[in-house]
Amino acid sequence: MPADPLKLGIAGIGTVGAALTRLIARQAENFARVGRDIRIAAYSARAAGDRGLPLGEAAFFADPREMAARADIDVFVELIGGADGVAYDAAKAALARGLAVVTANKAMLAAHGLELAELAEQTHAPLAFEAAVCGGVPIIKTLREAMAGNRVRRVSGILNGTCNFILSKMETERLPFDVCLKEAQRLGYAEADPSFDVGGFDTAHKLSILAALAFGARIDAEAISVEGIENITLADLVAADELGFRVKLLGVAAATGHGVEQRVHPTMVAKTTPLAQTMGVLNAVTIDGDAVGALTLVGPGAGGDATASAVAADIGDIARGGAALAFGRPVAALTALDRVSLQRHEGGYYVRLSVLDRPGAMAKIATRMADRSISLDSIMQKRTGADESPYVSVVIVTHATTETSIREALALTMQDGFVRDKPQVIRIERP
Amino acid sequence: MPADPLKLGIAGIGTVGAALTRLIARQAENFARVGRDIRIAAYSARAAGDRGLPLGEAAFFADPREMAARADIDVFVELIGGADGVAYDAAKAALARGLAVVTANKAMLAAHGLELAELAEQTHAPLAFEAAVCGGVPIIKTLREAMAGNRVRRVSGILNGTCNFILSKMETERLPFDVCLKEAQRLGYAEADPSFDVGGFDTAHKLSILAALAFGARIDAEAISVEGIENITLADLVAADELGFRVKLLGVAAATGHGVEQRVHPTMVAKTTPLAQTMGVLNAVTIDGDAVGALTLVGPGAGGDATASAVAADIGDIARGGAALAFGRPVAALTALDRVSLQRHEGGYYVRLSVLDRPGAMAKIATRMADRSISLDSIMQKRTGADESPYVSVVIVTHATTETSIREALALTMQDGFVRDKPQVIRIERP
Numbered sequence: 001m002p003a004d005p006l007k008l009g010i011a012g013i014g015t016v017g018a019a020l021t022r023l024i025a026r027q028a029e030n031f032a033r034v035g036r037d038i039r040i041a042a043y044s045a046r047a048a049g050d051r052g053l054p055l056g057e058a059a060f061f062a063d064p065r066e067m068a069a070r071a072d073i074d075v076f077v078e079l080i081g082g083a084d085g086v087a088y089d090a091a092k093a094a095l096a097r098g099l100a101v102v103t104a105n106k107a108m109l110a111a112h113g114l115e116l117a118e119l120a121e122q123t124h125a126p127l128a129f130e131a132a133v134c135g136g137v138p139i140i141k142t143l144r145e146a147m148a149g150n151r152v153r154r155v156s157g158i159l160n161g162t163c164n165f166i167l168s169k170m171e172t173e174r175l176p177f178d179v180c181l182k183e184a185q186r187l188g189y190a191e192a193d194p195s196f197d198v199g200g201f202d203t204a205h206k207l208s209i210l211a212a213l214a215f216g217a218r219i220d221a222e223a224i225s226v227e228g229i230e231n232i233t234l235a236d237l238v239a240a241d242e243l244g245f246r247v248k249l250l251g252v253a254a255a256t257g258h259g260v261e262q263r264v265h266p267t268m269v270a271k272t273t274p275l276a277q278t279m280g281v282l283n284a285v286t287i288d289g290d291a292v293g294a295l296t297l298v299g300p301g302a303g304g305d306a307t308a309s310a311v312a313a314d315i316g317d318i319a320r321g322g323a324a325l326a327f328g329r330p331v332a333a334l335t336a337l338d339r340v341s342l343q344r345h346e347g348g349y350y351v352r353l354s355v356l357d358r359p360g361a362m363a364k365i366a367t368r369m370a371d372r373s374i375s376l377d378s379i380m381q382k383r384t385g386a387d388e389s390p391y392v393s394v395v396i397v398t399h400a401t402t403e404t405s406i407r408e409a410l411a412l413t414m415q416d417g418f419v420r421d422k423p424q425v426i427r428i429e430r431p
Numbered sequence: 432m433p434a435d436p437l438k439l440g441i442a443g444i445g446t447v448g449a450a451l452t453r454l455i456a457r458q459a460e461n462f463a464r465v466g467r468d469i470r471i472a473a474y475s476a477r478a479a480g481d482r483g484l485p486l487g488e489a490a491f492f493a494d495p496r497e498m499a500a501r502a503d504i505d506v507f508v509e510l511i512g513g514a515d516g517v518a519y520d521a522a523k524a525a526l527a528r529g530l531a532v533v534t535a536n537k538a539m540l541a542a543h544g545l546e547l548a549e550l551a552e553q554t555h556a557p558l559a560f561e562a563a564v565c566g567g568v569p570i571i572k573t574l575r576e577a578m579a580g581n582r583v584r585r586v587s588g589i590l591n592g593t594c595n596f597i598l599s600k601m602e603t604e605r606l607p608f609d610v611c612l613k614e615a616q617r618l619g620y621a622e623a624d625p626s627f628d629v630g631g632f633d634t635a636h637k638l639s640i641l642a643a644l645a646f647g648a649r650i651d652a653e654a655i656s657v658e659g660i661e662n663i664t665l666a667d668l669v670a671a672d673e674l675g676f677r678v679k680l681l682g683v684a685a686a687t688g689h690g691v692e693q694r695v696h697p698t699m700v701a702k703t704t705p706l707a708q709t710m711g712v713l714n715a716v717t718i719d720g721d722a723v724g725a726l727t728l729v730g731p732g733a734g735g736d737a738t739a740s741a742v743a744a745d746i747g748d749i750a751r752g753g754a755a756l757a758f759g760r761p762v763a764a765l766t767a768l769d770r771v772s773l774q775r776h777e778g779g780y781y782v783r784l785s786v787l788d789r790p791g792a793m794a795k796i797a798t799r800m801a802d803r804s805i806s807l808d809s810i811m812q813k814r815t816g817a818d819e820s821p822y823v824s825v826v827i828v829t830h831a832t833t834e835t836s837i838r839e840a841l842a843l844t845m846q847d848g849f850v851r852d853k854p855q856v857i858r859i860e861r862p
Contacts, residue, residue, distance in 0.1 A: 023580050023722050030582055033647065033760035130577070136723035138577035145753075146561070146569035149454050149743020151461055216464065274729050277708045291454050291740035292567035295730035298705050299723065309722035312580020322576075322753040329464035 012079035019304030104131035128314035136306030150289030157285030207251035348428035443510035450735030535562035557754035559745035567737030581720030588716030638682035779859035
């Protein structure tokens with residue numbers, strides 16, 4: 001282990017970058033336990049100046065690409081963000097020089113992770129990204145290293161704290177989606193344009209990285225079927241509660257008989273599971289491995305300090321010379337997954353329909369299900385809203401069936417003419 | 432990375448050893464992703480013979496010490512057990528030769544971990560023990576590597592599945608301790624002599640290892656104050672339930688104003704916490720770090736396959752050359768912790784008293800508490816058993832106070848003469 005300090009160049013002094021500089025100053029002694037001092041030798045930001053941060057004698061670079069290409073550093077810490085542009089150019093420049101790269105940039109990894117990992121292999125440079133998925137939760141290290149002896153069967157997780165905050169608040173305070181989204185925005189959990197989070201796209205980026213680690217898959221974010229939480233109503237959460245479930249936006253990558261499914265959608269999970277019990281802005285991931293069984297990690301998925309903690313763990317691995325290959329194996333050993341159509345998904349379903357309250361309606365719906373060999377776990381009718389409404393809410397929970405069957409049964413039910421509005425369909429995930 | 436296979440010698444072919452041989456055969460391809468084939472080159476057991484296991488051409492050694500000293504292997508996998516004797520002698524022999532040692536032996540580590548780690552440092556041999564604490568849950572790797580940038584404030588965990596099974600079953604099925612212990616024995620979760628598990632000593636061994644990793648402390652199992660679950664009654668679990676708590680046997684190592692407390696005892700934890708939600712034989716650990724906040728890992732703490740999974744993760748780290756120092760830093764950098772007396776513990780308390788039902792009894796108890804400046808969160812009286820009994824159950828929940836204060840207040844209360852039996856006292860752990 002080299003005795004000279006490990007020199008960091010930090011690109012991007014925002015919330016995470018500022019937290020990281022403070023963490024390194026605060027933990028200097030603790031950090032040294034890995035056998036090597038750690039020092040911030042350079043930084044890059046929109047403007048020079050230490051803004052009260054312990055940047056010491058660190059050299060300022062206006063352009064992170066220049067820092068990556070020329071600064072006297074060992075590790076390029078990329079905290080700029082964005083899939084392309086400056087972050088991507090700078091990361092490539094650093095790896096090309098043989099510098100270690102630590103990044104929190106999930107969008108860049110989802111788009112260019114394989115190319116960057118190949119470049120890292122060529123120059124024998126570590127590429128680490130614990131902070132890119134689930135903030136402070138060490139899910140990358142766990143999948144890459146702790147699961148070495150396992151064949152992973154499924155990874156499922158709450159990967160977006162914004163969505164989990166909204167769904168938790170809707171359920172516990174019995175509030176509609178819009179009110180909870182506004183509250184998330186007020187608290188800084190959600191962007192002014194929340195569609196990237198609530199639409200499930202952020203979760204999909206993260207899932208593509210987890211699937212690569214869990215299944216040795218080439219990153220393929222396009223292969224992920226994505227549904228967001230925009231259409232989840234309080235009525236669904238109340239019905240879920242009565243049925244023993246909670247609704248969570250999950251990213252799921254699962255080995256099935258016809259390939260690895262990769263999907264992001266609102267999901268009914270049993271209240272007794274660790275994922276269901278994860279409330280608020282926390283993240284949680286359950287890994288199901290053939291040797292270990294189910295292993296769950298729960299913790300803060302965002303925030304400056306928690307994310308800096310993950311960046312620091314990567315830096316620690318690099319300092320002691322223990323960094324693994326980016327995806328736990330050479331990029332050449334990763335295989336392209338077949339794109340598994342969600343039509344072939346098998347599982348239980350929750351369906352909520354607004355049905356004209358007349359004799360025979362329930363029987364007709366049940367028959368449509370039976371015609372597609374869908375076995376029902378329960379079917380219950382609830383009056384909603386004003387008592388004089390001619391419509392009632394019918395909630396159906398099915399045993400395992402296929403997406404195709406449920407969609408066909410619902411299409412025929414719609415044709416029967418006594419169902420108002422588009423049916424609400426939520427997949428059930430059983431552990 | 433060397434291209435020749437990593438040669439294992441497995442000492443002890445019991446449940447875990449057998450599971451490990453099968454895991455290695457099954458995962459050969461998957462394992463190779465770390466860049467090096469893994470092969471079982473030797474094994475040691477009471478008798479030769481492959482007993483249906485994929486031991487291939489592995490050499491048999493009747494004496495594990497001889498295998499450690501002479502076999503053509505790179506890694507000595509110690510699955511014999513026992514703090515001293517053959518396991519300890521063989522591990523020393525292997526490390527002295529510069530072989531990597533992987534062990535699941537918490538008792539040996541609690542007794543000799545520092546000596547073994549020093550020996551490993553001298554011969555530059557990895558010493559790894561993920562399987563020694565919490566079976567398949569990667570708590571060692573998480574504390575040693577993922578928390579590199581954190582100052583750990585507290586580690587608290589359910590480290591013994593037997594106790595958690597018993598407490599969970601008592602609560603959910605409203606059964607007494609003895610019945611649940613017998614069921615645990617019938618299912619093979621508890622030994623014929625269960626005192627090592629239910630008395631908290633197994634938890635203490637594991638906690639001493641976690642404290643070393645979390646606080647850079649020299650292992651000192653003697654410094655841990657230990658109480659078991661033998662005296663927990665169904666009445667306590669029912670009262671806890673009503674108060675919003677569950678009772679768990681926790682191992683806790685926590686930084687306090689007067690040093691690091693290390694303690695094992697039944698604990699009231701809020702039902703909303705991941706630890707409270709961990710039921711049955713599962714294990715769970717919450718790490719509280721100054722950067723990451725609270726991080727929880729939940730999973731199987733025992734069983735052949737889950738434990739083999741942890742052993743395999745250590746082997747994977749060794750195969751890729753990424754194994755860290757045993758305790759994340761040199762043994763010389765570990766510091767002896769002051770032994771913090773539990774008398775100085777500060778926290779909330781649950782107290783259950785059997786009180787003669789007469790006017791003024793509650794007031795007298797409350798006064799005794801007030802005299803010691805103990806602030807009460809609640810005090811409730813419940814009739815137990817036959818209505819004609821002159822005794823009622825009084826349950827008190829206090830705000831934060833000290834162990835000394837509560838013990839003094841209770842001693843005085845006992846002297847007042849209207850309390851029957853020893854008071855039940857359970858510490859409350861707030862996240």
